Amino acid sequence: MTILExxxxxxxxxxxxxxxxxxxxxxxxxxKVALIGPSGSGKTSLMNVxxxxxxxxxxxxxxxGIKVNALSDSERRxxxxxxxxxxxxxxxxxxxxSALDNILHTYRINPALQFKKSVIERAHSLAASLGxxxxxxxxxxxxxxGEKQRLAICRALLTQPQLILAxxxxxxxxxxxxxxxxxxxxxxxxxxxxxxxxxxxxxxxLSHFDRTIHMDDLTGRARSHA
Amino acid sequence: MTxxxxxxxxxxxxxxxxxxxxxxxxxxxxxxxxxxxxxxPFILKLLVDEAELQxxxxxxxxxxxxxxxxxxxxxxxxxLYFTDDAPAALSMDLNQQILETGLAQVVPxxxxxxxxxxxxxxxxxxxxxxxxxxxxxxxxxxxxxDCVLGAEIAEKLGLKVGDNVFSSSENLFDLAGNYPLKMTVxxxxxxxxxxxxxxxxxxxxxxxxxxxLGHGHVDLKTIKDSTVMLQRDTSTIRxxxxxxxxxxxxxxxxxxxxxxGDMQGxxxxxxxxxxxxxxxxxxxxxxxxxxxxxxxxxxPANVIDVLLERIFQIKKLVDGVTLxxxxxxxxxxxxxxAISMRLRESELDTLFKLGCIRGAIARLLLAEITLVMIASxxxxxSFIAIIWPYRGFxxxxxxxx
Numbered sequence: 001m002t003i004l005e006x007x008x009x010x011x012x013x014x015x016x017x018x019x020x021x022x023x024x025x026x027x028x029x030x031x032k033v034a035l036i037g038p039s040g041s042g043k044t045s046l047m048n049v050x051x052x053x054x055x056x057x058x059x060x061x062x063x064x065g066i067k068v069n070a071l072s073d074s075e076r077r078x079x080x081x082x083x084x085x086x087x088x089x090x091x092x093x094x095x096x097x098s099a100l101d102n103i104l105h106t107y108r109i110n111p112a113l114q115f116k117k118s119v120i121e122r123a124h125s126l127a128a129s130l131g132x133x134x135x136x137x138x139x140x141x142x143x144x145x146g147e148k149q150r151l152a153i154c155r156a157l158l159t160q161p162q163l164i165l166a167x168x169x170x171x172x173x174x175x176x177x178x179x180x181x182x183x184x185x186x187x188x189x190x191x192x193x194x195x196x197x198x199x200x201x202x203x204x205x206l207s208h209f210d211r212t213i214h215m216d217d218l219t220g221r222a223r224s225h226a
Numbered sequence: 227m228t229x230x231x232x233x234x235x236x237x238x239x240x241x242x243x244x245x246x247x248x249x250x251x252x253x254x255x256x257x258x259x260x261x262x263x264x265x266x267p268f269i270l271k272l273l274v275d276e277a278e279l280q281x282x283x284x285x286x287x288x289x290x291x292x293x294x295x296x297x298x299x300x301x302x303x304x305x306l307y308f309t310d311d312a313p314a315a316l317s318m319d320l321n322q323q324i325l326e327t328g329l330a331q332v333v334p335x336x337x338x339x340x341x342x343x344x345x346x347x348x349x350x351x352x353x354x355x356x357x358x359x360x361x362x363x364x365x366x367x368x369x370x371x372d373c374v375l376g377a378e379i380a381e382k383l384g385l386k387v388g389d390n391v392f393s394s395s396e397n398l399f400d401l402a403g404n405y406p407l408k409m410t411v412x413x414x415x416x417x418x419x420x421x422x423x424x425x426x427x428x429x430x431x432x433x434x435x436x437x438x439l440g441h442g443h444v445d446l447k448t449i450k451d452s453t454v455m456l457q458r459d460t461s462t463i464r465x466x467x468x469x470x471x472x473x474x475x476x477x478x479x480x481x482x483x484x485x486x487g488d489m490q491g492x493x494x495x496x497x498x499x500x501x502x503x504x505x506x507x508x509x510x511x512x513x514x515x516x517x518x519x520x521x522x523x524x525x526p527a528n529v530i531d532v533l534l535e536r537i538f539q540i541k542k543l544v545d546g547v548t549l550x551x552x553x554x555x556x557x558x559x560x561x562x563x564a565i566s567m568r569l570r571e572s573e574l575d576t577l578f579k580l581g582c583i584r585g586a587i588a589r590l591l592l593a594e595i596t597l598v599m600i601a602s603x604x605x606x607x608s609f610i611a612i613i614w615p616y617r618g619f620x621x622x623x624x625x626x627x
Contacts, residue, residue, distance in 0.1 A: 077578075086580065092572075111234045
């Protein structure tokens with residue numbers, strides 16, 4: 001079943017020459033998709049449009065029957081909170097919150113999500129599975145890049161989202177940890193019947209995914225070798 | 227158990243607290259600024275109101291005051307608030323004259339010398355009944371070198387009845403000047419929240435002894451050392467400055483203390499006058515009108531009114547300056563807040579991307595401001611509460627010391 005569908009998408013930034021055209025993209029439910037392309041090809045912009053962080057100039061984004069680009073600002077925020085787990089390229093950790101509080105942050109800032117004891121237990125469980133249990137009392141500025149990335153992944157997975165968008169989720173990890181992270185992401189996809197879209201530059205990981213989408217193929221441009 | 231505060235508010239306060247705690251230096255600086263902004267106007271008003279109360283009550287309880295012709299402000303401040311030594315331009319003769327008119331009760335004052343910075347006030351025993359002073363311990367002075375301490379001096383110096391104090395030398399290098407007199411504390415006044423709390427009260431004769439107008443020494447007839455004698459014959463014995471004088475009055479040497487010359491000419495710095503009625507007051511005032519009069523009689527309340535008017539004018543200026551400083555401080559705080567928001571752009575961007583609603587973001591920021599304001603208000607209130615019981619002392623320290 002198609003859960004994510006983009007059609008005739010046109011993405012532009014004001015006062016910028018950047019222009020991305022995506023005639024069509026479909027992702028099946030529970031599919032694990034890798035999105036690759038050279039720097040500046042619009043991968044992050046595409047992820048932002050899918051998540052409803054920004055609106056396309058034209059075209060439509062449908063997720064699980066919801067026309068995302070037709071939602072109001074507050075509806076799109078609610079949509080992100082409840083259905084999307086976003087792993088940012090720069091981690092997006094809050095420097096004055098401990099690791100545990102960072103993981104729980106989404107629940108604290110969203111009145112619609114009920115902050116229960118079970119949520120805290122789930123946070124501890126996720127942290128354990130990603131090997132950051134011993135770091136929960138520490139602050140982000142004391143952690144390594146890899147540790148921060150694993151924390152960001154914990155936060156994204158805590159809300160049990162339908163769609164996980166990961167922007168360079170394994171970029172700063174060693175090969176052993178890269179596989180571990182991917183393994184965790186994949187098990188979360190399977191566990192929660194979620195769909196996974198990962199932006200990556202690491203061609204060594206592509207074989208793990210159900211499908212690889214090259215930005216050039218998506219936009220109909222001649223494929224570059226960056 | 228139901229929380230007294232809704233969960234969302236609790237979460238906002240929790241996150242705000244984490245932010246403030248992490249940036250503790252900035253937080254404490256902002257709290258300190260706001261604390262000063264909040265408490266300064268209150269404290270200023272507190273002290274000015276207290277000053278007004280003390281100045282006015284002291285002045286209105288003193289109907290009239292006689293002193294040397296000159297600045298009536300200096301006369302009132304030195305006689306009622308013991309601010310500085312006062313010129314001894316009056317004499318006991320004048321005191322006696324006023325008393326003999328039958329128009330008023332009089333209380334003579336000789337304000338000179340100090341005990342470790344605290345003023346010695348030579349006066350009569352009537353001073354205590356005039357001021358309605360109560361004694362926390364002991365009694366009024368009866369003998370030479372007896373002294374009565376104000377409540378604050380006793381507390382500050384840790385003195386009690388039976389202890390001794392020494393008058394301070396006016397000039398260590400003046401061998402012919404006054405020398406320290408050892409005095410015995412015989413009484414300690416109750417706290418009156420007035421200048422009396424900081425005074426050392428002695429009988430006029432004791433203050434004249436300190437001034438060198440009276441002294442005690444061994445009987446000249448018993449002195450064998452001829453170098454001490456200026457003249458010795460059948461009718462006259464005179465000693466020179468080599469004669470050792472007592473600097474302490476004891477039971478044994480008390481009778482040796484004596485005064486030379488006519489005591490009616492002995493100095494006073496001021497005379498408190500309590501007229502029987504308005505007519506008596508008018509008559510007494512009339513005695514000090516004329517070009518050849520060398521003294522003045524003033525109504526301390528009128529003099530203090532002028533002083534208070536000046537104080538209030540200055541206070542208005544200070545209020546204006548305080549307001550300006552407050553505005554500048556608030557602008558600076560606003561700038562700090564704006565810069566802080568700029569620095570936290572990525573954090574706010576993350577919140578937005580995570581899906582945090584605008585209201586929640588605003589609530590987070592408001593929670594931070596609320597916590598800072600609560601802390602500042604608490605510190606301000608504590609600061610004022612600490613100063614409150616000492617406002618009288620601080621006021622006297624600022625105005626009268």
